[in-house]
Amino acid sequence: MMAVSVLLVLELSLYACCFVCGIVAAASLTIVQGNFGGLCMLYGRVSYNATGNVIGVQASTSASLCYFVSAISIMVAVVCFSLSVYWVYAFCMEGELRRERVWLNVMVVVSGIFLFFLLITGCMLKIGRDSLCDSILKTVSGVKSCDEVQKKNWVSPIQGSMIYTNLHKSETAVWVNFFFWLIIGTLVIVQKRQSSGAKLVPTPAGSLFGEPGASAAETEPFFNRPPRPQ
Numbered sequence: 001m002m003a004v005s006v007l008l009v010l011e012l013s014l015y016a017c018c019f020v021c022g023i024v025a026a027a028s029l030t031i032v033q034g035n036f037g038g039l040c041m042l043y044g045r046v047s048y049n050a051t052g053n054v055i056g057v058q059a060s061t062s063a064s065l066c067y068f069v070s071a072i073s074i075m076v077a078v079v080c081f082s083l084s085v086y087w088v089y090a091f092c093m094e095g096e097l098r099r100e101r102v103w104l105n106v107m108v109v110v111s112g113i114f115l116f117f118l119l120i121t122g123c124m125l126k127i128g129r130d131s132l133c134d135s136i137l138k139t140v141s142g143v144k145s146c147d148e149v150q151k152k153n154w155v156s157p158i159q160g161s162m163i164y165t166n167l168h169k170s171e172t173a174v175w176v177n178f179f180f181w182l183i184i185g186t187l188v189i190v191q192k193r194q195s196s197g198a199k200l201v202p203t204p205a206g207s208l209f210g211e212p213g214a215s216a217a218e219t220e221p222f223f224n225r226p227p228r229p230q
Contacts, residue, residue: 011187012087014180015080021180022077025173026070028166029125033066035159040066041167042128045135049155055140056155061128069121069170076114076177104192111185118178125171133164 033040039060047058133146143149147164154160 007187007191008087011184011191012084014184014187015084018177018180018184019077019080019084021173021177022073022075022080025073025121025170025177026077028170028173029066029070029073032163032166032170033063035163036060037157038063040064041132041163042066042069042124043131044128046132046139046149048140050141052153054153054155055136055149055158055160057158058135058139065124065128069124069174072117072121073174073177076118076181079110079114101192101195104188104195107188108185108192111181111188114181115178115185118174118181122171122174122178125167125174129164129167129171132167 036057039057040063041057042061042065044060045058047056048054049056136146136149137143140149140152143152150161150164152160
């Protein structure tokens with residue numbers, strides 16, 4: 001049981017880390033969207049005015065795409081915060097941390113769902129940011145890397161001074177969150193197996209393949225048995 005408690009404490013620590021990652025991912029993407037007047041720049045394209053040396057937005061994707069990515073990160077953060085608060089409260093009230101097998105099964109399912117959606121959002125952020133960077137490198141003259149566009153002037157009221165940094169921060173937070181949930185899923189499976197092993201009933205030392213113990217007649221030696229009385 002001590003090992004299970006240690007694993008559970010480690011799991012709770014990862015919940016706190018996942019909460020921070022979810023907030024960072026959602027906040028960074030929301031800041032970018034706010035700086036561009038509500039436009040979602042994932043998979044977007046830019047325009048460049050060489051005369052005025054300013055950058056504008058040629059095309060953007062639906063705002064619901066960024067809302068979806070932010071919503072997944074916020075949902076993960078809320079669940080992690082709720083689990084952390086619940087287990088801290090349970091520990092303060094009961095003085096111990098233990099969990100029934102049914103909740104371990106639930107957490108295995110939750111881990112699988114979160115890993116699936118975090119994988120999707122991570123790929124969306126990665127591919128969307130790379131698509132935007134390709135448009136910047138092909139359109140804006142004098143730019144050799146995507147982060148250099150943050151030093152350029154953008155068409156008012158757009159503020160693009162932190163676009164690459166915030167998109168990269170959001171993507172990194174999602175992948176770190178994915179990695180943490182991969183560890184959480186592994187810890188839950190280990191706890192589930194330990195919980196199953198603790199419920200196994202030990203068999204007698206003289207039994208064979210878990211069968212009940214043999215009787216005295218069965219254990220009597222076959223050879224050199226004492227003669228039966230006539």
